[in-house]
Amino acid sequence: MNDILIKKTTAFFEETFSSSPEKMVLSPGRINIIGEHIDYNDGYVLPAAIDKIICFAFEKNNSKQSKIIAIDLDDEFEIDLTKTVELDEKVWTNYFRGVINQLKISGFSFEGFNCVFSSNIPVGSGLSSSAALECGFLYGINSLFNLNIKPIDIALMSQKAEHWVGINCGIMDQFSSVMGLENKVIKIDCKTLDFEYHDANFNDYSLILFDSNVKHSLFTSAYNTRREECDEGLSIIKKHFPEINSFRDCSEKHVLSLEDKMSSEVFKRSHFVVKEIGRVTKACEALDKGEIEVLGQLMFETHHGLSSEYEVSCAELDFLVDTAKKENSVIGSRLMGGGFGGCTINLIQKGQEDIIKAKVSKLYFETFNIELKIYDVKIGNGTSLYNRN
Ligand code: GLA
Numbered sequence: 066m067n068d069i070l071i072k073k074t075t076a077f078f079e080e081t082f083s084s085s086p087e088k089m090v091l092s093p094g095r096i097n098i099i100g101e102h103i104d105y106n107d108g109y110v111l112p113a114a115i116d117k118i119i120c121f122a123f124e125k126n127n128s129k130q131s132k133i134i135a136i137d138l139d140d141e142f143e144i145d146l147t148k149t150v151e152l153d154e155k156v157w158t159n160y161f162r163g164v165i166n167q168l169k170i171s172g173f174s175f176e177g178f179n180c181v182f183s184s185n186i187p188v189g190s191g192l193s194s195s196a197a198l199e200c201g202f203l204y205g206i207n208s209l210f211n212l213n214i215k216p217i218d219i220a221l222m223s224q225k226a227e228h229w230v231g232i233n234c235g236i237m238d239q240f241s242s243v244m245g246l247e248n249k250v251i252k253i254d255c256k257t258l259d260f261e262y263h264d265a266n267f268n269d270y271s272l273i274l275f276d277s278n279v280k281h282s283l284f285t286s287a288y289n290t291r292r293e294e295c296d297e298g299l300s301i302i303k304k305h306f307p308e309i310n311s312f313r314d315c316s317e318k319h320v321l322s323l324e325d326k327m328s329s330e331v332f333k334r335s336h337f338v339v340k341e342i343g344r345v346t347k348a349c350e351a352l353d354k355g356e357i358e359v360l361g362q363l364m365f366e367t368h369h370g371l372s373s374e375y376e377v378s379c380a381e382l383d384f385l386v387d388t389a390k391k392e393n394s395v396i397g398s399r400l401m402g403g404g405f406g407g408c409t410i411n412l413i414q415k416g417q418e419d420i421i422k423a424k425v426s427k428l429y430f431e432t433f434n435i436e437l438k439i440y441d442v443k444i445g446n447g448t449s450l451y452n453r454n
Contacts, residue, residue: 067091070120070185071451077136078122078181086122086181088208089451092201093118094192095241096274096410096442097401098250098352098360099367100345102375104235106295107256107311108342111349112237113265114245116445119184119197123205128177133161136183146177152230160198163226168206171222175210187438189280191400191407195230196238197448199223204243204448216243217258219448233289245447252349256313263349265444268357270396270412275389275425276438277381280406287377288403291334298335301326312338330376337374341367361397361412365390368399368409377404381433385409388425395421408440 071089078086093114100110126132134141135157142158144150150166152159168175180202186194200223207214214222220239227234240253240260249262295312298320302309305323309315312335320335327335344363351359368386372378382400386409389398394417401410413421418441426437 066185067116067118067120070118070183074120074122074136074181074183075453077134077183078124078179081134081181082124082179084124086124088123088205089453090121090123090201090205090208090448091118091451092121092197092204092448093242093245093445094186094194094197095238095245096192096272096444097237097241098410099348099364099399100237100341101367101371101399101401102291102377102403103312103338103341103345104237104253104255105233105292106299106338106342107313108338109345109349110237110253110255111250111263111345111352112241112253113250113444114241114447115192116443117186117192117440118445119182119186119194119201120451121180121182121201121205123178123180123209125209126177126179130177131165132179133158134179134181136181146175159230160195160226161202163229164199164203164206164223166229167222167226168203168212173210173212173214175206175212178206178209180205187276187440189407190276190438191402191404193238193242193402195227196223196242199226200239200242200448204450208450216447219243232285233292241447243447245445247446248444250352250444252345256311263352266352266355267412268355269415270357270361271415271418272442273411273413273418273422274401274408274440274442275385275411275429276408276440277379277385277406277429278435278438279379279381281379284403284405287405291375291377294331294334295338298327298331298338301331302335312342315339317343333374333376337370340370357412358396364397364399364410364412371400371404375404379405381406381429381435382409384432385425385429385437388428389421392417392421392424410442
C-alpha cells in the first residue's frame with residue numbers, strides 16, 4: 066500500500082515541477098496501547114508508530130517562497146518565508162505554517178522549497194495524522210537544508226507547532242511518529258522524555274482498530290479544558306501535600322482525601338490520571354511477561370475511566386467497547402487517542418478476527434447507521450528518509 070503512495074507522490078512531483086525530488090520523507094501515524102491523556106500529566110504512555118504514512122517529496126527552488134501541494138485535497142498554498150507567519154482560514158495549511166514558524170522563531174535559516182505530499186492515514190480517526198504531517202515536514206526541511214535538528218527536537222518543535230494551531234497537546238503523538246521502530250512499542254516517560262522499546266508481541270491476539278467514523282466537534286475545546294482541569298487538580302493536591310510535585314508522586318489515597326476540596330469534574334479527572342499512570346506500568350510489565358489477558362483487562366479499565374471519569378468518550382465509542390466486551394474472544398478494548406470519536410483499539414483472539422469484525426460492523430450499522438471502518442495494525446518505523454535507489 067505504501068509503495069503505491071510513494072509512486073503516486075513521486076509521479077505527481079515530477080509532473081508538476083519537471084524534476085525529481087531531492088528528498089523524500091515517510092512519516093507514520095501512531096497507535097497507543099495504553100496511557101491516555103497522561104502525556105501532559107507527567108505519566109507514561111505506550112504508543113507505537115504504524116505502517117500508515119504520509120509521503121512527502123521536496124526540492125529547493127532557489128527563492129524565498131515555498132509552495133506546498135496536498136495531492137489528496139487537490140489544493141495548494143504558497144508562503145513567503147521572509148514574512149511573519151500567521152494562522153490561515155484553511156486549516157490544513159496551519160500545520161505547515163506552524164512548523165515554519167517554529168523554525169523561524171528558533172533561529173534556523175533556510176530558503177524556499179517545493180513540497181508535495183499524500184497520505185494513507187485516515188484523518189480524524191485518532192491516528193495522529195497531524196503529528197505525522199508536522200514531523201515529516203520538519204524532517205524534510207531539516208534534511209534539505211542540513212539544519213542538524215535532532216529527532217527528539219523534531220518531535221518537540223512539532224508539538225509546539227500543534228500548540229500554535231490550537232491544541233495544547235502532550236508529546237506522545239510527535240514522539241512516537243519520530244521515534245517509532247518496527248514491531249516495538251515505546252514506553253515514554255513524559256516527565257523526563259526517557260524512553261524504552263518493548264517487543265510488541267501480543268501472542269495469540271491480534272491488534273485491530275475499529276474506526277467509529279465519527280469526529281465530534283467538541284474535540285479541541287474539550288481537550289484544552291481537560292488540561293486546565295488537571296492543572297487545577299494538581300495545584301489543589303500540591304497545596305495540601307507540599308511534598309508532591311506532579312501526578313507521578315500522587316497515590317489514589319491523596320486524591321480521594323481531597324474529594325471535598327475539588328469540584329466534581331476536577332476530582333474525577335485527577336482520579337483518572339493517577340489510576341491511569343499506575344495502569345501503564347502494570348500493562349508494560351504484563352506485555353513483557355506475555356500476560357496479554359492482564360494487559361487486555363487494563364485496557365477495559367482505561368476505557369471505563371476515560372468514559373465515566375475523564376468524560377472524553379461518546380455513544381459510538383462506548384457502544385463499540387461494550388459490544389466487544391461481550392465477546393469472549395475480545396480480551397481488551399478501549400477508545401484510543403484524544404476521544405470524542407476516532408478509533409477503539411482491540412485485542413482479539415487470533416482466528417476469531419473475521420467473526421468479530423463482521424458482528425461488530427453489523428451491530429454498529431444497525432445502531433448508528435454508520436459504516437464501521439476496520440484497520441489491522443502493523444507496527445512500523447518512525448519518520449525517515451526514503452531512498453529511491
Ligand atoms: C491527543 C494528543 C496527545 C494525547 C492524546 C490522549 O492525541 O495529541 O498528546 O494527549 O490525545 O492521550
